[in-house]
Amino acid sequence: MSDRIEWTRHPDGVVELQLARADKMNALDPAMFDALIEAGEALRRDAAVRAVVISGRGKAFCAGLDMASFERMQQGAGEGVLGEGAAGADLVTRTHGISNAAQHVAMVWRDVPVPVIAAVHGVAFGGGLQVALGADIRIVAPDTKLSVMEIKWGLVPDMAGMVLMRELARSDVVRELTFTGRIFSGEEALQIGFATRLSADPLAEALQMAHEIAGKSPDAVRAGKRLLNAAMSQGAAELLMAESVEQKALIGSANQAEAVKANIERRPPRFSPPA
Helix, strand or coil: CCCCEEEEECCCCEEEEEECCHHHCCCECHHHHHHHHHHHHHHHCCCCCCEEEEEECCCCCECCECHHHHHHHCCCCCCCCCCCCHHHCCCCCCCECCECHHHHHHHHHHHCCCCEEEEECCEEECHHHHHHHHCCEEEECCCCEEECHHHHHCCCCCCCHHHHHHHHCCHHHHHHHHHHCCCEEHHHHHHHCCCCEECCCHHHHHHHHHHHHHCCCHHHHHHHHHHHHHCCCCCHHHHHHHHHHHHHHHCCCHHHHHHHHHHHHCCCCCCCCCC
8 A cells, every 4th residue: 555544454344444544634635635546445445344443643634635736736637636647537537336536535435335434533625525525424523624626726525525415514604614715623614514523533433433333233333424425426216125134134134133132141252243
């Protein structure tokens, strides 16, 4: 993996990712874009992973796009402004399903089949905020500074922000933040729906939650994430059928039987790898 992300694998299947460009407040450069995509794709294929925590080293979660990329934008078009690699491709080219590479940096966390928890502190600006919004859960320090900052640079949110923000906040709130680019606190992020909860130590709380999730049936956790992802795009009839299909597959399966047996015997469950 790139030196932009530090990996820690815990024995219970929790994977901890830390953005490791602390001297630049973990700003997104081409190497960071590629490292995030590489990490997400690797985790998507990893049957041993039970939960993921993303955080930033140093003073910030992620300060957004780095200055060198903005300087390249002065020279013109949308193609290649992020430099070499996947993230430098033409923006209108779909490189990852429905997304371009920059959008996939945030959307890939929805493709990871287990819960992804973002531990957010310091700042989460622009693209950094969108990476956090791609996670399933965000634990945020109250004094964190956040911003949909693209308007400051004459841009719009384009790392899946429009898809992700509309899931979490009212339309008028999303519009106000997009049009003004103002900085708001972690406390306000909780009020509007961008933060799941507040914590003075987001990383510690995120890891505690991840370890708790890792102790649940991996089949049920993965099924739950598939259903929650589907809920964003499917109608009621489709989603009700999806619930039934997932539940039918779970009932009587080895891990479901183990969950029942462990509860009856009042002991920790011993789950098998996901089916």
